[in-house]
Amino acid sequence: MPIVTPESSLPHTVDVFKLAVQGASLSGQIETAHLSRLGEVAPVVPDSVHAELEFFIGDEGFAEVSGSVRGEVSLSCQRCLGQLSQVLNGKFTLGAVRKDEDAVGLPRRLDPWLVDSESSDLHALIEDELLLNLPIVALHPSGACEPGLRFSFGEDESNVAGKEAGKDNPFQILEQLKKPS
Numbered sequence: 001m002p003i004v005t006p007e008s009s010l011p012h013t014v015d016v017f018k019l020a021v022q023g024a025s026l027s028g029q030i031e032t033a034h035l036s037r038l039g040e041v042a043p044v045v046p047d048s049v050h051a052e053l054e055f056f057i058g059d060e061g062f063a064e065v066s067g068s069v070r071g072e073v074s075l076s077c078q079r080c081l082g083q084l085s086q087v088l089n090g091k092f093t094l095g096a097v098r099k100d101e102d103a104v105g106l107p108r109r110l111d112p113w114l115v116d117s118e119s120s121d122l123h124a125l126i127e128d129e130l131l132l133n134l135p136i137v138a139l140h141p142s143g144a145c146e147p148g149l150r151f152s153f154g155e156d157e158s159n160v161a162g163k164e165a166g167k168d169n170p171f172q173i174l175e176q177l178k179k180p181s
């Protein structure tokens with residue numbers, strides 16, 4: 001991937017172990033066009049994803065990544081079916097491992113990040129963290145909207161599909177996190 005981007009853009013891939021040894025910090029935006037999985041579930045408000053990451057070798061000798069991500073998405077309110085804007089905030093502390101088996105040795109405070117090459121997909125990591133922070137049920141504030149016509153033909157179907165997607169998603173995401181991308 002070309003890294004000819006504005007200086008505020010995060011690189012698509014990084015060498016996690018190298019950055020950890022260097023004690024590097026990264027912060028910047030991710031172009032929302034790169035976040036296609038998130039875009040399928042919740043359209044991303046343009047240019048609104050920002051992440052900060054610190055790479056270092058922790059006390060136990062693991063390469064760690066500590067970071068936060070903030071993004072704004074557009075969701076359908078489950079009460080009125082209208083649009084609502086939701087800010088997603090995620091914080092994470094990850095321990096980079098080269099193999100699934102190595103994750104067993106990680107301190108409990110660290111979530112494993114499977115890194116099986118010198119170029120790890122930073123955009124996918126950020127996208128995972130945003131997906132994990134999606135609300136299970138999106139609603140406008142109480143009293144701010146009226147129930148929509150949930151049981152009319154068509155809308156009921158889409159509503160049920162939306163709920164199922166919301167229910168299934170966290171597990172699918174966890175599965176993806178366990179697998180090498």
Ligand SMILES: [Zn+2]
Binds near residue numbers: 079080146
């Ligand atoms: Zn609403």
